[in-house]
Amino acid sequence: MSEKTYDLYDLEDKYQQSLDDCKKFLISKGRVVKGTKISKSRIDYMVSINATCPLCGAIFNGKNSNTEHILPLGLGGKNVANNKIQLCVACNSAKNNLIQSYLGQPPYWKYYDDKWSTIKKFILWSEFVSDEGIRFSDSVPSMHQRFLDARFGGIEDSINVRGYGRLSSWKVGDGPNINFDQRKTKKVLRDTKDKTKSSFFSMIESGIGILGDKIFSDKKKKIRPKTRVQNTQVKEIINPHVKEKELELESLEEVIIKLVGKDEITLQKLGIKISKYENKRSGGKGTREFFATYGHKGTMKNILEKELGDKIDISGDHPNLQIKINSL
Ligand SMILES: [Zn+2]
Structure with missing residues (x-):
């Protein structure tokens, strides 16, 4: 069985609409729309089948989850099913901390000029994990690591997920569509695909851009968790996909x-x-x-x-x- 591999080129193609929406919003200093929660029937259903948070594997109990906007409302996200996902409270707040660790408090358009490459990475990461869970989250290593830092204090925990992606991707009665049991997976060696085109960032960013992912990926911690997710044991996360291409550092x-x-x-x-x-x-x-x-x-x-x-x-x-x- 072969896993699909992803790199940032793929993600940018896949989520171009969100990037465009966000950019338009930031340039025009758009108005933040009001968010609404997931319906009670969906919550009840998820609880009834022991569904988990799609990111961390925490089992929903009806009170420990929040509705998250995948492209945050403060970055121009819309309050539609395609842009919503139910996360556990801890993951929801870790994601908010993640974006705020880069951008501070909203309104975010004030950061548009010099933070676009960071904002873009956050969006790609957020969209991607909403479709795939955090299995492939370190396609965007800087965000992956920051999320782990915010959520688990830096660990890569081994998790068992039976969760649901964006609300538009499922309805009551459907089985979980983000499924994986990392406890059963084995470590797969990473491989960096040799891309002949110039790297993602140098293509779309000029100047120094963001080189931080090299730093973050090199720093990946392998420490024991401070917070245990239910029924897990510590193991390395698998990354069968292609990592973000690392840029040369300026000397x-x-x-x-x-x-x-x-x-x-x-x-x-x-x-x-x-x-x-x-x-x-x-x-x-x-x-x-x-x-x-x-x-x-x-x-x-x-x-x-x-x-x-x-x-x-x-x-x-x-x-x-x-x-x-x-x-x-
Ligand atoms: Zn969670």
Whole structure:
């Protein structure tokens, strides 16, 4: 039996409509529509057959679930069956935390310009897991990891799901349409498909875009769960699909030269620029994360002097250190 494989090209094709809807909404600073919940008959039905949350496998009891908008209302989602899914309360809130960890509080259109690539990834991830569960969630590794962080404290738990996808995909009387028992699956080696076309992000984003997925995927944690999902044992999640293609990182030197520019600036100012850069790149914040990407630890001054040597000049005394790029 062969599993269908997915990468972000596929996801972008598949969910183009949602991306378009969102973009239109953000550009026009659209009005957020009111959301409504799933019907009681659907809830009762799900409870009666021991249906689970389609993401985490928690069994619904009639009180522990919320109706989630797959493309969030705050990103232009519509209040229609095709855009709704019933999740357990914890997954619902983890998803909200996930998007807010990148975008802060709504309205989200204020972030449109510099956060579009992040927003796009969130949408693709959200749409995809609503159709497939989190089996293939790390087709978008950054979102996958953030969701795991928010939902389980970083673990990849082994779960048994008998859940339902978007409301338009099922009706009362139907069997669960997101089914998998990860406890019975075995680990499958990952393989990165060699795509000849340029990668997803470089195609659709210009500039630095988002490179953070490399960082996140490398950091994947394999620790014991803090929260156990019912009837599970810890095992690695299977990923028989193709992962998001990882982009080349800009070199440390390139980034620093670009950020410092022609004039002498303070190290403090450079730190702020680095933080902004890192945030754009990975959604993370701080110079520490930035330098860690390149495998460096320590103070900015020490790292820069060691790594860039003659190419830069750092002068003055703490806290008024200045940096300039030596002419080439
Ligand atoms: Zn859940």
